[in-house]
Amino acid sequence: MASTILRMTERDEQFLRRAMRLSMNGRGTTEPNPSVGCVIVKDDRIIGEGYTQPFGGPHAEPTALASCTESPRGATAYVTLEPCCHTNKKTPPCAPRLIEAGIARVVIGCLDPNEDVDGKGVAMLRAAGIEVAGPALEAEAKQLIAPFIGRMKFHRPYITLKWAQSADGKISGAGGARAQISNAASSRLVHKLRARSDAILVGINTLLADDPLLTARNVEASRLQTRVILDSHLRTPVTSKIVQNNDGDVHIFFAASEYGSEKMRSLMAKGINLHVADTDDAGRISIPMLLNRDLFTDFTHLLVEPGPTLAKSFFDAGGADRVWVIESPNKIGAHDAIDAPRVPNRYVKSAELKIDGDVLSEYLDTESDLFFAGAPSADFVLARDMQSV
Numbered sequence: 441m442a443s444t445i446l447r448m449t450e451r452d453e454q455f456l457r458r459a460m461r462l463s464m465n466g467r468g469t470t471e472p473n474p475s476v477g478c479v480i481v482k483d484d485r486i487i488g489e490g491y492t493q494p495f496g497g498p499h500a501e502p503t504a505l506a507s508c509t510e511s512p513r514g515a516t517a518y519v520t521l522e523p524c525c526h527t528n529k530k531t532p533p534c535a536p537r538l539i540e541a542g543i544a545r546v547v548i549g550c551l552d553p554n555e556d557v558d559g560k561g562v563a564m565l566r567a568a569g570i571e572v573a574g575p576a577l578e579a580e581a582k583q584l585i586a587p588f589i590g591r592m593k594f595h596r597p598y599i600t601l602k603w604a605q606s607a608d609g610k611i612s613g614a615g616g617a618r619a620q621i622s623n624a625a626s627s628r629l630v631h632k633l634r635a636r637s638d639a640i641l642v643g644i645n646t647l648l649a650d651d652p653l654l655t656a657r658n659v660e661a662s663r664l665q666t667r668v669i670l671d672s673h674l675r676t677p678v679t680s681k682i683v684q685n686n687d688g689d690v691h692i693f694f695a696a697s698e699y700g701s702e703k704m705r706s707l708m709a710k711g712i713n714l715h716v717a718d719t720d721d722a723g724r725i726s727i728p729m730l731l732n733r734d735l736f737t738d739f740t741h742l743l744v745e746p747g748p749t750l751a752k753s754f755f756d757a758g759g760a761d762r763v764w765v766i767e768s769p770n771k772i773g774a775h776d777a778i779d780a781p782r783v784p785n786r787y788v789k790s791a792e793l794k795i796d797g798d799v800l801s802e803y804l805d806t807e808s809d810l811f812f813a814g815a816p817s818a819d820f821v822l823a824r825d826m827q828s829v
Contacts, residue, residue, distance in 0.1 A: 443669060444555055448573055448576055451484065451562060452518070452547055452573065452576065452586070453577065453581070455479050455481055455486070455516075455518045455547070456479075456520070456547055456549060456576055456577055457475075457577070457659075458479050458486075458489070458518070459477035459478055459479045459489070459500075459518045459519060459520050459549070460489040460520050460549065460577070460580065460584060461477065461490070461703050462477030462478070462479065462489055462490070462500075462824060463475045463476050463477030463491050463500070463520045463541060463564070463584060463818070464477075464491075464584070464761075464818035464821050465477075465491050465495075466491045466493070466718065467636055467818040467819060467822060468490040468635065468661075468663060469493075469494040469495065469661075469663070469689070469742065470493070470494060470495055470564075470657040471495065471587070471588075471638070471663065472495070472588070472591055472740045473492060473495055473499075474492070474521060474584075474585040474587075474588035475491060475584075475585075475589070476491065476492045476499060476500040476501075476519065476520050476521045477489075477490075477491045477492075477500055477519070477520045477827035478491070478503070478504035478517060478518065478519045478520075479504065479517070479518040479542075480504050480505065480512050480513060480515050480516070480517050480518075481516045481517075481518065481601050482510065482512065482514065482515040482516075482661060482682055487508050487510050487512065487515065488504045488505060488507040488508035488509065488512060489504050489507060490502075490503030490504035490505075490506070490507055490508075491503065491645075492556075496531070497531070498532055499524070499534050500517060500519065500520075500686070501517065501534040501537055501538055502531075502532075502534065502537050502775070503518070503537075505537060505541050508698075511542070512541045512542060512543060512799075513542030513543075514542060514543075514544045514742075515542075515543055515544065515545075515649035516543070516544065516545040516546070516547060516659050517538055517543045517546045518546075518547045518825045519546060519548050519549070520549040520550070520558060520581050520584065520585075521548065521549060521551075521552055521581065521585060522547075522548050522550065522551045522552040522558075522559070522561045522562055523535040523538055523548075523561045523672050524552060524554075524556075524557050524561055525557060525560050525561040525564045525567065525721070526752050528729070529637065529657055533543050533561075534561075535565055535775070536564070537562045538565065538570070539564070539565065539568045540572065542753065543570060544570060544571065545570065545571045545572075545573065546565055546570055546571070546572050546573070546574075547572075547573045547574050547576060547809070548562070548572065548573070548574035548575055548576070548579070548581075549574065549575060549576060549577055549578065549584075550574075550578045550580075550581040550582045550585075551575060551579025552556045552594050553588070553589050553592050554592055556657055563583070563829065564615060566711065570776050577813075578764075578812075579812045579813035579822060580812070580815045581814045582812040582813070583804075583812045583813045583815050583817075584815075584817075584818060585590070586598055586761065586810040586811075586812065587740045587741055588740070589810060590740075590761075590810050591737075591739075591740050594809060594810075595737045596731055596736065596737060596739065597638065597639075597731075597736060597737075597739035597740055597741055597742040598741050598742070598761050598762070598810060599731075599742045599759055599760050599761050599762070600633070600637075600742070600743050600744065600760070600761065600762045600763070600764060600819075601632065601744045601745075601746055601754060601760045601763045601764070601781075602743060602744070602745055602763070602764040602765075602766075603745065603746065603751070603764075603765060603766070603780060603781065604621040604622040604626065604765075604766040604767075604798075605621065605749075605765060605766070605767055605768070605780035606621055606767075606768050606770055606772045606777075606780075607644075607767065607768060607770055607771045608771040608772055608773065609619070609779055609780050610771075610772040610774070610777035610778060610779060610780060610820060611747065611748070611777075611778050611779070611780045611781075612649065612772075612777050613680055613772060613774065613777055613783070614772070614774035614776055614777055615762030615774070615777075616649060616683055616776070616777070616778050617649075618650050619772065619777075621765045621766075621768050621770075621772075622768055622798055623660055623795070623796050623797060623798050624796075625795045625796040625798070626766045626795045626796070626798045626800065626828070628658070628743060628826075629823045629826065630766075630797065631656050631657050631658060631659055631798070631824070632656075632822070632826070633659065633743060633764070633819055634654075634655070634656035634658060634659075634662070634664055634743060634821070635656035635659040635663065636741065636819065637661075637663070637664055637736075637742065637743040638664070638665060638666065638669055638739040638740055638741050638742065638743040639664070639665065639666035639667070639668055639736075639739050639741075639742050639743070640654045640664060640666075640668070640742075640743045640744075640745065641667075641668040641669075641670065641742060641743070641744045641745070641747070642654065642668075642669060642744070642750070643669070643670045643671075643746060643747055643749065643750035644670060644671040644672070644673075644675050644676065644762055644798045645668055645747045645749060645750070646674060646745065646746065646750070647671070647680065647682070648675065648677075648746050649747075651680055651681050651682075652681065652682065653681050653685060653744075654667040654745075655685075658677075659696065665689055666689050666691060666735070666739070667682060667689055667690045667691070668690075668691045668692075668693070669682070669690070669691070669692045669693070670693050670717075670724075670725045670730070670750065671693070671694050672694055672695040672698075672717075672719060672723055672724060672725055673693050673694070673695065673697075673698060674692070674698045674701060674703040674704060674707065674727050676692060676707065676712075677778065677823065678706050678707065678710060683707065683710050684710075686710060686711050686712060686825075687772040688711055688712065688713070690711075690712050690714070691712075691713040691714075691735060692707065692712055692714050692715070693715045693716075693717035693730060694714065694715070694716065694717060694725075694742045694779045695716070695717065695723065695725075696716050696719075699763045701715055706779060709743075712818050715733070715735070717730060717733075718730075719730065724753060724795060725753075727753050727754055727756075727757035727759045728757050728759070729755075736796060744760070746781065747778065747781075748750065748779060748780065751781035752781065755781075755784050757796055758805070758807065758808070760805060760810070761805055761808045761810050762802065762804055762805070762817065763783055763787060763803040763804075763805075764800060764801070764802055764803075765780075765783065765801045765803070766795070766796070766798050766799070766800050767799045767801070768798055769797050769799075769800065783803050784805075786805060786806050786807050787803035787804060787805055787806065788803065788804055788806050788814040789801055789802065789803050789814075790802045790804050790815060790816050790817070790820070791805065791812045791816035791817075791822060791824075794827075795819065795826065795827060800820075802816060802817060802820045804817075
């Protein structure tokens with residue numbers, strides 16, 4: 441359903457941008473719902489504002505209404521996403537709440553991709569005599585909820601590739617040895633990103649080189665529930681940290697040729713979830729086929745921490761919506777250190793941030809079906825705010 445932009449002003453844009461920034465505060469707690477921001481303005485004054493509360497809690501509109509310092513009757517509500525109108529969910533619909541509160545005008549960032557809404561919320565508001573303006577700043581508003589759109593429309597997660605590289609473009613020490621490249625401040629941001637993700641994925645080469653736990657550490661809360669390893673020939677050591685610290689959340693995808701092997705039985709005895717996966721001509725796990733598996737359709741955010749081979753597989757498959765590259769000012773200085781992946785030219789740099797000497801660059805895939813605007817993501821903005829504290 442198309443919506444006509446009515447009487448948009450410079451102040452409208454300012455208030456809607458305020459709502460967009462508020463919406464970012466819910467990142468990592470509202471999923472699988474989108475995080476929405478709402479600002480209520482009366483006589484050009486903000487009288488209430490809010491954002492979506494953790495999953496199962498109030499949405500942005502009732503949160504903003506509850507915070508109002510005076511009656512919202514006759515006010516304008518700026519909402520980043522079309523107010524919902526359906527009842528088959530955990531919380532009451534938001535459009536009726538705005539109507540009951542006497543809101544006179546609503547400015548929306550974008551329509552809701554959920555087919556239960558998708559213009560019906562706007563229609564309900566207009567039927568009640570409320571003026572609706574928008575979509576406004578639509579591309580940026582959609583980019584904010586790209587993970588929700590991915591899950592709702594395409595039944596897949598929003599996929600981020602992340603790696604750290606030295607000033608001379610290396611991701612390891614000499615001979616491929618493990619090396620700590622990013623600094624402590626950058627590591628804290630990475631663990632925050634892990635904590636906001638549903639799952640984390642690595643390839644077998646990373647596992648063998650680093651023996652990682654793949655957990656989110658030193659964070660207040662974490663939604664990270666699943667750890668995934670792509671290991672065609674089941675080379676994952678039974679003695680590895682991830683196997684020894686398995687709470688039933690570790691999944692290994694492997695080639696059919698290893699089915700029934702002694703290694704398979706050993707890993708199963710440790711409680712590892714094993715999945716036979718399709719492979720490509722090179723014998724590697726097929727990324728397009730992998731992402732169609734039921735396990736991945738339940739994720740909103742998937743974080744991949746790849747080496748160059750796995751990164752290329754994701755890039756070739758068009759399977760990476762966003763890339764985070766953390767570059768250290770220090771060089772490795774070894775010719776046999778592993779070269780960092782290369783970000784393809786189709787990616788646009790959306791933002792850059794200095795982190796105690798390191799530099800975080802965020803890139804978005806302009807050919808992704810989840811690309812709408814080259815704007816900094818909520819994760820990036822939250823990282824930037826951490827650095828300014």
